[in-house]
Amino acid sequence: MAMEDSMEDRLIPGISLAATPSGTGCLECLSGDGPGWWLHLRRCAQCGHIGCCDSSPSQHASAHSRTAGHPVMKSFEPREDWFYEQTTKKFFRGPRLPDPQSRPPEQPSPSPADKVPADWREHLHR
Template sequence: MRRRELSRRSGFCLGFSHSQTAGILPEWSPSAGHAGWSAQKTEGWKMENRSNNRPIPGISLSSVPSGTGCLECLSGAEPGWWVHLRRCAQCGHIGCCDSSPSQHASAHARTLGHPVITSYEPEEDWFYETNTKKFFRGPRLPDPQSRPLEQPVPAPAEKVPTDWRERIHR
């Protein structure tokens, strides 16, 4: 996918693996310290140099995921199912993506002012800054990195309607 196309679309339901984003998303440089962004240019993107060891706003390296599914959907919020999961990089809240009926991840970001979301799907490796609407590669957050592999998509299976494809946001 091209950089321009990435920047135009919402980041909450796009699924990108490390190999798919190589050369598109700016790289995290752990050698530069706690908040080590390299000031490299990657296909026209230039990230702010964060090699001064200051924390990255919106990312906590100590927050653990709130669970294996969307917190609100599992707590009884209707309709109670999701397509993909997103993780708040600041507090670890797990919410459903923008294609899901309830869009709890973006509601959490807006309500609490937590600007950075990352994927909570297996093999996806991206962060999204809701204020700037830009994708980037970020640091490794505390495990687990994704929902369990055996968990179906969409989920939870007993809540997903047979016509779920017609109910998602596109």
């Protein structure tokens, strides 16, 4: 069901103060797209989609940004609160989004543990 943006949601283009995270792991990796594991997680600031970072094998967060036209993402890692704007390639501080703010601290990185290969470092994008 589509919700209309409130006035507050429209104050910063690409950021919705109402969008909750889609989960605690990369949506596509957990659905079987790609090798199924990630290094770090990113959250779409507009819709809450959780995807894997650009160092991860599948780079689902950036793919989501391109295909959905949602240019702003936020780190979904514990103790990180930066935002990144894909079109300008700039980092910035932004508003607090709905909880949770990150993956669970006890969730390892890389993750999920049963999918991460022993040579995982060899599969990262640099």
